[in-house]
Amino acid sequence: MKTSENDVPNGHEERSDRTVQGLCEAARTAFARVGYAAASVRDIAGSAGVNPALVRYHFGSKEALYRRVLDDAMGQLRDRLIAALERPGTPRQRIHRVIASYLDHLAANPDTPRLIQRALLDHDPNIRQIVGTHHGPLVRALEPFLEGVDAHRADLEEAVTSLFGALVAPFLYAPLLGQIFGRDVLTPEAIERRREHIASLVDLTHAHILSLRHSAAS
Amino acid sequence: MKTSENDVPNGHEERSDRTVQGLCEAARTAFARVGYAAASVRDIAGSAGVNPALVRYHFGSKEALYRRVLDDAMGQLRDRLIAALERPGTPRQRIHRVIASYLDHLAANPDTPRLIQRALLDHDPNIRQIVGTHHGPLVRALEPFLEGVDAHRADLEEAVTSLFGALVAPFLYAPLLGQIFGRDVLTPEAIERRREHIASLVDLTHAHILSLRHSAAS
DNA sequence: TCGAAGCTTAAACGATCGTATAAAGTATTC
């Protein structure tokens, strides 16, 4: 238990916090790179330079450590996206800012998309709660911008699916795309090009949905 | 060793073939669902109803069985795409057919996108050879259709990346999208809507790249 | 300064992993 809410930890807490943070970082990298099953508690503790038994002491189990790592990663991503969304601007500006923030965050935290993708592939039962906790507020915050397309909700869902897939594609298919294109798709320059492409894709898709509305309106 | 190339196997081969095929199918499902590390040889053999030692006898090792499974899945996908590409038609028709075939194949073989995604996440060293063997012929077959966009090769690469990501998105993010949209995104009806959306996305992107060429031509 | 509390350590436990081995079973050949 913490002694208080102040920011000056005592000797115990300072040492403990360093251990916890080191284990979280090592675990994040390990889970992202090789997955939950292939990442051993011994390897994680070794990377963090601490004893494996500390995983049980500080987190309770490997599973609990994994949940903590996943929750932290999703929380950071969510906070960043909501912050980008809440800054003032036209709806179009804010949508573009959210998407750009998404891209920037994945580029700055390459473990994050891999963690999420692995959780989805593993049918992680936590994903249900995680989506509810982290994506829920984001989607709800986006709803004001979706007025006027209710009649084409299906088209909007298809577009969201495509945009999401396109957004994470460079990070998840980097080895494949790199070999096909003969270049690294994750350099800062490549990410910058990616950002511009995604932006035009958003406008293109948006215009297309609006045209559907106008042409098919009853 | 096979006694000949005929199609009437003797008793030994018939039994052996059944075992090999059963193990391959069980392994494909297991590797796709839980990943290479979490899929045990005992479980795979159990699902196939055979003795675990047969993995070593017929394939040599768990790793070799995995390579076989991955290679078979990629080969089937490649054959289907190349067949769709080689049927006559205008370039636009053939491109659309390839993409529709991709979507159909993933819908009919839900293990395939998961296998590929896991191999990419695991930085599977086989992926390099696999891309060279399977995607190489496909990309080479596509090259005749890419004439006239050389000046915007970077734009084309971005578009290919996005289309690929959009193509596999429903299969890889099904649990997430399903929860957000409140519906199953992998029903036949949903796949059909998806096919139409992707088709319009291809045309939209193609038109956009062509407009870039015309507006920026020197 | 001394006992208490919190943190860390080394060592080991039971379970499960991929793999190896030798014997048994089955179809083919002479």
Place this chain on the structure above:
DNA sequence: GAATACTTTATACGATCGTTTAAGCTTCGA
């Protein structure tokens, strides 16, 4: 029908897994 080749089986080996235990160390409060 016996010898042979091929396939399958039960069993066990060594390694590694997550976890547990008990003892040692560090820091804090009285």
